Amino acid sequence: MQEPPEGMLKAIKVIDTFSEWSGKAFAWMIVPLVLALTYEVVARYGFDAPTIWAYDVSYMVYGGHFMLGAGYTLLKKGHIRTDFFYEAWPARRQGWVDAVSYLVFFFPGLIFFFFAGWDAAWHSWQMREASEVSAWRPALYPFKFVMPVTAVLLLIQGTSEFIKSVWAAKTGRWL
Amino acid sequence: AGGSHAVRPAAAQGPITLKMQAAWPAALTLYDNFTMFAERVNKLSGGRVKIETLPAGAIVPPFELLEATHKKVVDGAHSWAAYWVGKNKTAVLFTGGPGGTYGMDFIDYIGWMYEGGGWELYQEFYRDVLKVNVIPIPIMPAGPQAFGWFKKPIKNLADFKGMKCRQTGIAAEVFTAMGMRVVNMPGGEIIPAAERGVIDCAEWVGGVEDLKLGFQNVWKYHYTPGMHENVTVAELIVNRDVWNKLSPDIQEIFKTAATEVFFRWWARWQKQNADAIKELQEKHKVQILKTPDDILYEFLKAWDKIAAEESAKNPFFKKVLESQKKYAGLVVPAKRFMFPPYEFAANYYWPPKKK
Amino acid sequence: MSPELLGLVLLFALIGCIFIGFPIAFTLIILGLVFGYIGFGGIVFNLMVFQTLGMMKEETLAAVPLFIFMGHILEQAGLMERLFKSFQFILAPVRGSLYLGVLLTATIFATATGIIGASVTVMGLMAAPVMIKAGYDPKLSAGSIAAGGTLGILIPPSVMLVVLGPVLGVSVIQLFAAAIIPGVMLSGLYIGYAMLRSFLNPRLGPPLPLEERATSYMQIFVEFVSGIVPLGAIIFASLGSIIFGLATPTEAAAMGAFGATVLTAAYGRLTLPVLREACFKTLQTSSMVLFLAVASNVYGSVFTRLGTGTMIANAMLAAPVPPLVMMALLMGVIFLLGWPLEWPAIILIFVPIFLPVVIGLKFDLVWFGTLLAVNLQTAFLSPPVAMAAYYLKAVVPRWELKDIYRGMFDFMILQVIGLAAVFFFPEVALWLPSVLYK
Numbered sequence: 001m002q003e004p005p006e007g008m009l010k011a012i013k014v015i016d017t018f019s020e021w022s023g024k025a026f027a028w029m030i031v032p033l034v035l036a037l038t039y040e041v042v043a044r045y046g047f048d049a050p051t052i053w054a055y056d057v058s059y060m061v062y063g064g065h066f067m068l069g070a071g072y073t074l075l076k077k078g079h080i081r082t083d084f085f086y087e088a089w090p091a092r093r094q095g096w097v098d099a100v101s102y103l104v105f106f107f108p109g110l111i112f113f114f115f116a117g118w119d120a121a122w123h124s125w126q127m128r129e130a131s132e133v134s135a136w137r138p139a140l141y142p143f144k145f146v147m148p149v150t151a152v153l154l155l156i157q158g159t160s161e162f163i164k165s166v167w168a169a170k171t172g173r174w175l
Numbered sequence: 176a177g178g179s180h181a182v183r184p185a186a187a188q189g190p191i192t193l194k195m196q197a198a199w200p201a202a203l204t205l206y207d208n209f210t211m212f213a214e215r216v217n218k219l220s221g222g223r224v225k226i227e228t229l230p231a232g233a234i235v236p237p238f239e240l241l242e243a244t245h246k247k248v249v250d251g252a253h254s255w256a257a258y259w260v261g262k263n264k265t266a267v268l269f270t271g272g273p274g275g276t277y278g279m280d281f282i283d284y285i286g287w288m289y290e291g292g293g294w295e296l297y298q299e300f301y302r303d304v305l306k307v308n309v310i311p312i313p314i315m316p317a318g319p320q321a322f323g324w325f326k327k328p329i330k331n332l333a334d335f336k337g338m339k340c341r342q343t344g345i346a347a348e349v350f351t352a353m354g355m356r357v358v359n360m361p362g363g364e365i366i367p368a369a370e371r372g373v374i375d376c377a378e379w380v381g382g383v384e385d386l387k388l389g390f391q392n393v394w395k396y397h398y399t400p401g402m403h404e405n406v407t408v409a410e411l412i413v414n415r416d417v418w419n420k421l422s423p424d425i426q427e428i429f430k431t432a433a434t435e436v437f438f439r440w441w442a443r444w445q446k447q448n449a450d451a452i453k454e455l456q457e458k459h460k461v462q463i464l465k466t467p468d469d470i471l472y473e474f475l476k477a478w479d480k481i482a483a484e485e486s487a488k489n490p491f492f493k494k495v496l497e498s499q500k501k502y503a504g505l506v507v508p509a510k511r512f513m514f515p516p517y518e519f520a521a522n523y524y525w526p527p528k529k530k
Numbered sequence: 531m532s533p534e535l536l537g538l539v540l541l542f543a544l545i546g547c548i549f550i551g552f553p554i555a556f557t558l559i560i561l562g563l564v565f566g567y568i569g570f571g572g573i574v575f576n577l578m579v580f581q582t583l584g585m586m587k588e589e590t591l592a593a594v595p596l597f598i599f600m601g602h603i604l605e606q607a608g609l610m611e612r613l614f615k616s617f618q619f620i621l622a623p624v625r626g627s628l629y630l631g632v633l634l635t636a637t638i639f640a641t642a643t644g645i646i647g648a649s650v651t652v653m654g655l656m657a658a659p660v661m662i663k664a665g666y667d668p669k670l671s672a673g674s675i676a677a678g679g680t681l682g683i684l685i686p687p688s689v690m691l692v693v694l695g696p697v698l699g700v701s702v703i704q705l706f707a708a709a710i711i712p713g714v715m716l717s718g719l720y721i722g723y724a725m726l727r728s729f730l731n732p733r734l735g736p737p738l739p740l741e742e743r744a745t746s747y748m749q750i751f752v753e754f755v756s757g758i759v760p761l762g763a764i765i766f767a768s769l770g771s772i773i774f775g776l777a778t779p780t781e782a783a784a785m786g787a788f789g790a791t792v793l794t795a796a797y798g799r800l801t802l803p804v805l806r807e808a809c810f811k812t813l814q815t816s817s818m819v820l821f822l823a824v825a826s827n828v829y830g831s832v833f834t835r836l837g838t839g840t841m842i843a844n845a846m847l848a849a850p851v852p853p854l855v856m857m858a859l860l861m862g863v864i865f866l867l868g869w870p871l872e873w874p875a876i877i878l879i880f881v882p883i884f885l886p887v888v889i890g891l892k893f894d895l896v897w898f899g900t901l902l903a904v905n906l907q908t909a910f911l912s913p914p915v916a917m918a919a920y921y922l923k924a925v926v927p928r929w930e931l932k933d934i935y936r937g938m939f940d941f942m943i944l945q946v947i948g949l950a951a952v953f954f955f956p957e958v959a960l961w962l963p964s965v966l967y968k
């Protein structure tokens with residue numbers, strides 16, 4: 001049985017560890033989301049003083065949470081696929097389909113996603129854009145930078161997944 | 176006829192179709208202004224231009240319309256400059272601004288726009304300050320807007336301060352500065368939230384728009400007018416590359432049609448609002464009441480303070496505000512002498528019913 | 531090729547590509563980009579950004595991670611076990627008592643949680659062993675647990691309805707109110723069916739062995755009170771704060787999540803690993819649903835910009851078919867889509883395509899939303915992509931997948947009956963919202 005090259009295993013390990021940790025860090029964002037909105041309700045009825053920040057905080061944390069978690073979710077095989085046929089295929093075919101799909105669908109799409117997101121975030125940064133929805137007006141540009149960062153996180157994890165699928169295509173074994 | 180083909184090749188190639196999106200859903204009367212404009216352009220251009228009107232969200236979310244027009248994702252948009260206050264607060268001044276800025280009414284605002292240097296500042300703001308590739312044109316006087324809907328009557332500022340109100344944008348900022356409790360929520364949740372008492376009051380538009388949304392089924396106290404959007408002008412924005420490709424006569428048709436629907440739509444809307452007020456009072460037993468003066472004064476004071484603060488740190492805001500002040504300083508006091516107060520003949524012919 | 535036709539090719543390309551088995555979200559993005567680029571050039575990249583930002587700012591959807599988090603935390607509190615135990619003790623002498631216990635527990639728990647994973651998993655872990663020991667029929671047992679568990683996503687709070695609200699442009703509160711009676715009705719159908727089967731054939735649900743019964747009435751009472759009272763507090767914190775007008779759905783989700791955490795802590799079960807696990811699982815599930823929502827919006831907006839949506843809607847509206855038949859056809863299509871696809875994909879990709887037709891035919895959108903919800907709940911039970919079966923198989927390896935499928939099939943028929951009831955008697959859905967919100 002063919003053993004995977006040392007360097008390849010190392011690359012996969014480094015990437016997977018990185019995504020694992022990034023996801024585990026972003027996962028905690030749910031806690032401030034719970035606390036901010038609970039505080040808003042309590043403040044509104046308990047102290048009769050709604051906050052001016054809860055609305056902006058809630059969509060910013062929510063938006064950052066699920067976007068930044070996309071790479072981690074890829075690592076955990078969490079993005080849904082229609083495994084109608086896929087499930088029944090031998091590993092070699094699964095590997096082929098995945099490897100080709102990563103090259104044809106995944107990388108081009110996310111590279112474009114990165115550049116388009118970067119462009120929008122950069123424009124926002126240049127005008128120091130603030131939120132328009134509430135009186136609080138926090139800076140909006142960090143929120144827009146979530147888009148290119150998400151693309152980078154996905155591209156990094158996608159590289160590891162691509163290597164794994166090439167290996168499966170070649171050897172018929174998933175790493 | 177052959178000559179005109181040479182001048183306007185577009186005419187020979189069939190109509191130019193432009194995709195434009197509104198910041199409001201198609202059900203709103205505000206949307207009628209948009210379709211009215213599209214119709215007028217089509218007719219005035221002899222069918223050479225067709226504007227495909229799309230409702231809010233059809234292609235992009237409403238708050239993204241300026242960027243979307245800039246990037247030519249849509250050819251143009253029917254929107255409202257105050258949606259861009261996050262980019263630069265000067266934007267609100269190009270709606271007329273709270274208090275009409277220095278007492279101007281809609282006509283004075285249009286006067287400032289076309290006779291007082293407003294147009295040039297408007298173009299400069301989008302081109303050089305926001306750095307977006309769009310041409311803005313004033314198109315819709317969406318006011319004067321009501322103060323809002325209330326769970327219970329309000330007699331003074333203190334009553335109002337105790338309530339939780341749904342407010343957004345610059346009005347939210349001013350009300351917050353006045354020490355009020357402002358709650359934000361998506362548009363679709365306003366009525367359900369009102370029904371459940373999450374909020375005690377809310378500002379929407381007034382008249383027919385409010386009737387359509389169904390406030391009368393929840394609350395019975397409607398106060399008018401407000402000072403936050405007593406003069407509030409919506410805009411048509413067109414991508415500048417798209418604009419430059421239009422022949423000069425079509426560009427003139429756009430401007431003319433915008434000014435025409437400004438007045439024609441407004442006149443029709445006032446009739447619709449009058450019908451709505453009647454229906455609200457007679458059918459739904461809504462109390463339509465005058466907003467207490469002290470609230471409106473406080474609002475103007477709070478706004479002046481915010482405007483002064485912004486002027487101190489935003490040179491372009493200061494420039495526009497001063498230009499408006501200069502024009503208003505000339506026209507507003509003069510009109511006070513020239514124009515009989517609206518109440519004068521109105522009260523003579525239609526004396527208000529005594530309570 | 532006209533832009534509209536290009537869009538139609540895009541639709542077929544998607545249906546083809548979905549079955550390749552690559553994660554749908556990434557397929558949607560690239561298809562949208564390629565077809566958008568052919569159709570209207572480089573602006574498609576900006577369109578993608580605006581759609582992404584729009585989704586990221588959709589405050590209503592912040593309820594999705596919050597309800598998921600609440601579900602994962604509640605799973606740990608052990609309330610379901612208590613509730614089930616008390617029902618088991620109370621009902622022990624009844625034939626098929628465990629079916630009844632499973633379904634009642636699942637129904638009550640559904641008003642506290644917005645997801646299905648927790649219900650099916652916990653019920654599988656705790657009820658299945660007792661059922662196996664008591665000699666219960668594996669098919670009917672598996673069907674009861676799976677179907678009961680799926681009620682969590684229909685009876686409010688419901689993550690599915692939270693996602694559906696913005697897609698239809700309808701208040702989430704209204705959808706919540708509309709789903710209550712159909713949810714309870716389905717629960718009634720499940721119970722009626724399971725009881726009838728046990729009555730006709732006592733071997734399907736024999737009486738419980740004595741050691742599975744309560745030793746005293748006091749024990750029943752303690753189990754019941756300690757199960758139902760805290761759960762009631764959670765239901766009050768989340769659903770209650772919506773109904774009594776304290777909060778928007780998103781805020782209510784946060785209240786529920788907070789309440790569930792406090793409660794779990796009060797039971798001494800809130801350890802750091804529990805909290806951490808709940809956070810990680812929440813991130814994964816909400817990222818899956820919401821990133822798919824981003825990708826669907828990118829794809830969908832290209833479809834709209836090409837004009838294909840309008841074309842399909844106009845063609846369907848022009849078809850010489852009575853509106854109700856059209857609605858029945860739409861429901862049929864959605865039912866079929868539910869076999870290979872999961873609900874997020876159906877709501878986010880296909881519902882927007884059908885929506886203009888529904889609006890054009892002037893159907894009530896709250897009613898349509900309720901029909902959709904009942905219909906999509908079935909998707910959890912319909913193989914081959916039947917999440918309920920997978921969750922169950924994972925915790926009860928003794929039951930064969932084919933038995934689980936077979937058991938779920940009967941409940942799918944009950945789903946169709948429930949769907950028909952909402953279809954022919956719209957009041958089932960619309961009465962409650964009309965009373966609550968005029």
Ligand code: NA
Pocket residue numbers: 639640641642643644645681682683684685686687688
């Ligand atoms: Na539920």
Ligand code: NA
Pocket residue numbers: 868869870871908909910911912913914915916917
């Ligand atoms: Na299914």
